[in-house]
Amino acid sequence: MSVEDVVVIGAGIVGACVARELSKYENLNVKLVEKELDVSCGTTKANTGIIHAGYDDDPLQYPVRARLCSKGNKLWHEMVEELNIHVNWCGSIVGATDDEEIAALELLLKRGIANNVPDLKLLVGEEARRLEPKLNNLKAALYAPTEGTVLPFEAAIAIVENAKSNGVLPILDAKVVGIEQSNGCGFIVKTSAGDFKADWVINAAGLYGDEVSKMVGILETNNGVDIKIRPRRGEYWIFPSEYGSPVKHIVFSVPSGATKGIVLTPDPEGSLIVGPNSEELSSMDKEEKATTRAGLNEVYKFVVGKWGPILPPRNRCIKNFAGLRAEPQHGDFIVEGYKKCEGFINAIGIRSPGLTSAPMIAKEVLNVMVEQGFKGKVKDKWNPYRAPIPRAISLPYEQRRRLVSGDNRYSHLVCWCEGVSEGEIVEAIKRGARTIQGVSFRTRAGLGRCQGMSCQSKIVEILSRELGVPPEKVLLKSKGSEVLACRIKDLVGVSDESN
Numbered sequence: 001m002s003v004e005d006v007v008v009i010g011a012g013i014v015g016a017c018v019a020r021e022l023s024k025y026e027n028l029n030v031k032l033v034e035k036e037l038d039v040s041c042g043t044t045k046a047n048t049g050i051i052h053a054g055y056d057d058d059p060l061q062y063p064v065r066a067r068l069c070s071k072g073n074k075l076w077h078e079m080v081e082e083l084n085i086h087v088n089w090c091g092s093i094v095g096a097t098d099d100e101e102i103a104a105l106e107l108l109l110k111r112g113i114a115n116n117v118p119d120l121k122l123l124v125g126e127e128a129r130r131l132e133p134k135l136n137n138l139k140a141a142l143y144a145p146t147e148g149t150v151l152p153f154e155a156a157i158a159i160v161e162n163a164k165s166n167g168v169l170p171i172l173d174a175k176v177v178g179i180e181q182s183n184g185c186g187f188i189v190k191t192s193a194g195d196f197k198a199d200w201v202i203n204a205a206g207l208y209g210d211e212v213s214k215m216v217g218i219l220e221t222n223n224g225v226d227i228k229i230r231p232r233r234g235e236y237w238i239f240p241s242e243y244g245s246p247v248k249h250i251v252f253s254v255p256s257g258a259t260k261g262i263v264l265t266p267d268p269e270g271s272l273i274v275g276p277n278s279e280e281l282s283s284m285d286k287e288e289k290a291t292t293r294a295g296l297n298e299v300y301k302f303v304v305g306k307w308g309p310i311l312p313p314r315n316r317c318i319k320n321f322a323g324l325r326a327e328p329q330h331g332d333f334i335v336e337g338y339k340k341c342e343g344f345i346n347a348i349g350i351r352s353p354g355l356t357s358a359p360m361i362a363k364e365v366l367n368v369m370v371e372q373g374f375k376g377k378v379k380d381k382w383n384p385y386r387a388p389i390p391r392a393i394s395l396p397y398e399q400r401r402r403l404v405s406g407d408n409r410y411s412h413l414v415c416w417c418e419g420v421s422e423g424e425i426v427e428a429i430k431r432g433a434r435t436i437q438g439v440s441f442r443t444r445a446g447l448g449r450c451q452g453m454s455c456q457s458k459i460v461e462i463l464s465r466e467l468g469v470p471p472e473k474v475l476l477k478s479k480g481s482e483v484l485a486c487r488i489k490d491l492v493g494v495s496d497e498s499n
């Protein structure tokens, strides 16, 4: 049996799910190539984190989205259990405040039924208000009990960890700069970290998917749509759990235009995420992730105008952030292979609901490979499970005692806001964290009320010690993001020996 080489480009949620899916086959040798220093550094790290039910996507206008979303939702219900991903299966409502909006809910219900979304219910009057009593003017609601929220960066990290344990090789800090086709014998993927031979290349490069597709001369989809990805920004507020969420469910308003609108989302940690708005950017602005005063105002004012004064005051917000949707020309996902370039598969234009659809996109990629002649031999011992990093503070006493007696660093609290111990941070570094952000995404250290004000210096010290680099070389997230300019000792001219 010959083994075929696969290079998956991009370690966002799509690349992660593709790598995990392909790791099930013993005749595939899978590399997951990512330009950043960690997985989940693109759109996957900054979105609402909703696992959508799938009623929103019009099957006539967006057939791929409509086909993959509700099935993706089902796969997430399995995946969060297998991989120990934090989730809040709180369900969602789309709230209507007048008759016109109630008519729109009926349309969404029909669409949901067409997309095979289970258990959708249209609730009117008191029944709707009982679900969300704090919302002003709520007249009816489309209730989707299968929706929930995850922390998308945690999810992508967990999926890659599992793929790795099943033989996938993640290669970070490796930007794909060119792809050569070697005379009908596959590809050479050229990266900043060396060249890799591949029989299959899966393009999951997010916002840069069009540029990667261009490297093999694929400029349009099989339906003749130009492959161009432009960024669409969405901005958010995060309010911490201590203020209590005003809503129990994910709350959408009736969608207007291209997006699902501004949403109230209780995340798995109890924080309330409010956003996003929707702002078209130029195709040159693929790194424009800054928040804006105007965008944040738009979000806050919309919620208060629509649902009443239910948000905590703005100064209680712990963080604002923005994410960039990878918007394709025709609005639908591009998941396909090409006759003129067999072996190259695009999984791009994955705007919302791409997080939800990712596990199904991975299956779709596999189907394309099979159509192009791949004959998979499933591994006898594929492992679907992944153990989480133990969260010492939330373990029952006896388990915590055992953990600490094995490694007493689990009793040294580093992040007081989120209750994260040194043992957890060391374990995160063992599992691949190379930056402060990498530690935060794996442990939540620094993501709480003080946003790292009190623990960041300690995290720098631990990263420095564990990675064997000087503290001033420790990075916040990407290359060039050192958090320390120099050591004070060096600044004042005191040598280490003089201590």
Ligand SMILES: Cc1cc2nc3c(=O)[nH]c(=O)nc-3n(C[C@H](O)[C@H](O)[C@H](O)COP(=O)(O)OP(=O)(O)OC[C@H]3O[C@@H](n4cnc5c(N)ncnc54)[C@H](O)[C@@H]3O)c2cc1C
Residues within 6 Å of the ligand: 009, 010, 011, 012, 013, 014, 015, 033, 034, 035, 036, 039, 040, 041, 042, 043, 044, 045, 046, 047, 048, 049, 050, 051, 052, 174, 175, 176, 177, 204, 205, 206, 207, 208, 209, 212, 232, 233, 234, 235, 276, 323, 324, 325, 326, 348, 350, 351, 352, 353, 354, 355, 356, 357
């Ligand atoms: C504001 C907003 C809200 C959203 N809310 C939701 C939601 O609630 N639910 C939902 O289902 N979906 C949501 N989405 C959509 C979802 O976030 C995306 O569909 C999903 O994250 C896309 O994942 P991806 O892997 O395609 O892209 P990315 O996460 O961007 O991953 C692509 C990766 O490719 C890497 N890369 C790029 N170029 C190269 C190269 N040349 N070489 C090597 N690596 C490269 C990048 O660094 C990146 O890590 C939202 C999106 C936004 C922006």
